[in-house]
Amino acid sequence: MTAHRNLPTVLSRAGAASALTLAAIGGTMLAPGAVPEAHAASLSAKALNVAASKKGAPYKYGATGPSRFDCSGLTLYSYKKAGKTLPRTAQSQYNKTRHISASSRQRGDLVFFHSGGSVYHVGIYAGSGKIWHSPKSGAVVRLEKIWSKSVRYGRVR
Incomplete structure (x- = not known):
């Protein structure tokens, strides 16, 4: 149960980290023209x-x-x-x-x-x-x- 309760937090942190990594490495993929x-x-x-x-x-x-x-x-x-x-x-x-x-x-x-x-x-x-x-x-x-x-x-x- 404890792992399940923390799952949204872990996913949101992983999602934010992944988005930031993608933006840093391949910004044009997320924001064409930037x-x-x-x-x-x-x-x-x-x-x-x-x-x-x-x-x-x-x-x-x-x-x-x-x-x-x-x-x-x-x-x-x-x-x-x-x-x-x-x-x-x-x-x-x-x-x-x-x-x-x-x-x-x-x-x-x-x-x-x-x-x-x-x-x-x-x-x-x-x-x-x-x-x-x-x-x-x-x-x-x-x-x-x-x-x-x-x-x-x-x-x-």
Whole structure:
């Protein structure tokens, strides 16, 4: 009788342990897509840190680093250092990302500024409505509040 009474406890512990073991070893079996999302989060966090480390670097049209950048040059450089290759221009980067809503944005996602159907500027989302970007000639890489409602968001995959 004693063994029978403890059977649910033993089974629930074994079931929990088995589920945790399966999740640790083969997470994609239990949650398809979880590994790529974790990889994307890690990638974007690294890219964000790279962009922040370039604070104060001067803007130069067409520059892709390591000491001068234009807007898409900064995002290209930051993601390249994190291990992902992006296209060269802001529009091409927008076309390559997975488009997400403002409510889904996360730190490290790309923020695209647009006019009509054309993307003209890009930065890396830093949280709290701010981006790291290389804004224009005469300016430097800096953290700045998003100043426009005409933005779209993209996640690098």
